Structures are given as C-alpha cells and as structure tokens.
Amino acid sequence: MNHRVPEAATGPAFPFLDLRAQFASIRDEVMAAVTRIMESQQFVLGEEVRALEEEIRPHVGCEFAIACASGSDALLLALMAIGVGPGDEVIVPPFTFVATAGAVARLGARPVFVDIDPATFNLDPRKLEPAITAKTRAVIPVHLFGLAADMDAIAALAARHGLAVIEDAAQAIGAVYNGRPAGSLGTIGCFSFYPTKNLGGAGDGGLLTTHDAALADKLRLLHVHGSRTRYQYELVGLNSRLDALQAAVLRVKLRHLQEWNQARRRAAAQYRALFAEHQLTNELALPLEPPACVHVYHQFTIRLRRRDGVQSHLQQCGVPTQIYYPHPLHLQPAFAYLGYHPGDMPQSEAAAREVLSLPMYPELSPDQQRRVVEAIAGFVRG
C-alpha cells in the first residue's frame, strides 16, 4: 500500500530531542556557573557537589542524597551497599535500559526477569511473588518513561519476603506516586543525569537517595574507594564521583526542573487532544497515567500494530521517532547464559515490537506535535 504523505504534514525534519533549544534558554546562567568552576580549579566533589546534594533533596523526598558518576554506577553502588554478590538473585524487568540488569550481573549475582504490565510498561507486581526464592535479595522496579511503578504492591511483597527495593528512577526525577516522589519509595533510589534525561548534565552523572542514615554512610564510602580518611580504606569501593562542573550545570538546570516537567505534561496533554481530534485513539494505545501518579514523560511512548511501517512513514514526513526498547534484555546475547528463550516474557516481547516514542521535550511546539499526529493519521488512513 502506498501511504499518502499529506502536504501539511511535510516540512523540514526536526530533531527527536533538541538540547540546544534548552541551552539557549539558560545560556548565561550555565556559562556563569562553568566560569565559576574554572576560576576555582576545584573539579571533583567539593562545595559544588555538596550544594547540589542539598538542593536536590526536596525533589527526591529523601533526607540523604549522594551524587555519583552515572546512573549505572548508582545502581551498582546501591546493590553493593545492600551486600549483593555471587549466589544472590535480584529481580528486574526485561523491558528497560541494559544497566538495570547489568549492575546485578557485574556483582556476580543473577538477574531474574519478571515481565511487565502491558498498560504501564513497568514491572508487574502480580508476577513478582512466584519469582521470589530463598536466594532473592532485592527487586529493582524501573519507573520507565517517567511513570512510577506500582510501588505499594511491590513494597508490600518485598517487606513480606525481606527484600530490599532499589528504585531505578533514572527516567523519573520529579515523578510522584501517591503523593511521594520517585526515589523516596524504596530502600535506595537511583537517578541518572545523562544529558538526555529530564535533568541532564553536560556529560555523565548520577545520584543515590535513601532515608536510611547507615546506608547513606555506606554509599558515601563506597563511591570514593571505601575511604573516609585519606589512604585508609574501610571497604572495597569504586571511583564514582561527580565532577564539580557537572554539579554546577545541574544546579542551574535544577531550578528549571519543575517548569520543564510541567511543559512535558502540557505537551503530553496536547498529544492526547490531537490523537482524539484525529480519532486515532482506537488505533493505538496512549501512555497510561494512573490517578495516583504524576507522570513526567521522559518519553511519550505509544503502542501500535504495524509499528515499523508507521516509523518509516514518519521518517519520510520528516518526523523523528525512536524505539525504546527494540530488544528485551532476557533475549540479549549478554544475558544468554541465564537461559531465557523467546516467549518467556511475552509482554516485554510484545512491547518491544509495538512501542514507538514520539518527540517529547519542554521546548516541543504545538505545530511540531500537530505534524507528528497528522503524519500518523496519514499512515493509519492509508
């Protein structure tokens, strides 16, 4: 079938994510912060990182916030702090970024995959209990695309079985679940400041959050080689420090986080209105936002059959899209040793075939959104 490329839907290609538009809006603040660090020549940890940790606490709802070098390191450090190692099992969803399961495997523990709820793309608590064994130490729910996982159900099961809950909140800074922020809902919260995340630095960065003073102390030790006093090592840790330059840039951007997350939510509402206007809501599934949750739309991810056809049609119309994630982790070569097979995680496998993430960022314009939806309408109506 030859799909119509509607006149109005064509135009110059625009980016899937435009970080330059955001930088333009805060250029002077960022450049002043960068200059301040260069003048100080204090590049690692120090006052700037401490200030970021202090200022970010209200956003993550925790008494303790510890900056580290990346979201991947945050996951690794969280598992190290609760003592995960060889012989242990940690439950993770297969429909996520690789780091969620990679952190478990790197410590010699076994990632145990539990399938997702197709409506939310998050770990399905109904499938959690059968996966728990005597070796299970922790569960890592991922707040995928900016929507909190079903934490009440997960926390109740974890408590009953004595498991730690490590939140992978890399995509969910500012998200809320039953009035509480992502990152404050489990034993330890893990955030990423990768440049494309809702709060992104000028390079890699990450954050750990907890309510537990003893765990906070252990995380602080572990992220600087297990050392409290120079050249004395209490634990075997890693070098996972945040640079002062990153902290300085992140402090500027943190002041805008709420307004940017609100702009994402407005763009999401605009997508919903446009899909309704074009009577497309029966042709595809829009992101679910449960009433108890504030979604921060790190991605606006729809589901539809003929996904690959839609994506190439959109590309012809100059409309960029991405697939997060095209291959579930249980079928990746890196995890072949775990012995999973196609069909083992049917919901994650179906999601990988049907998801399509549309352009979503605070600076996205209503005209750009209209082009996205008109181009999808052009394909669906053929």
Ligand SMILES: *Cc1c(COP(=O)(O)O)cnc(C)c1O
């Ligand atoms: C980005 C991301 C990570 C890893 O964060 P980095 O800072 O890139 O190491 C982990 N989990 C999820 C779900 C992510 O999206």
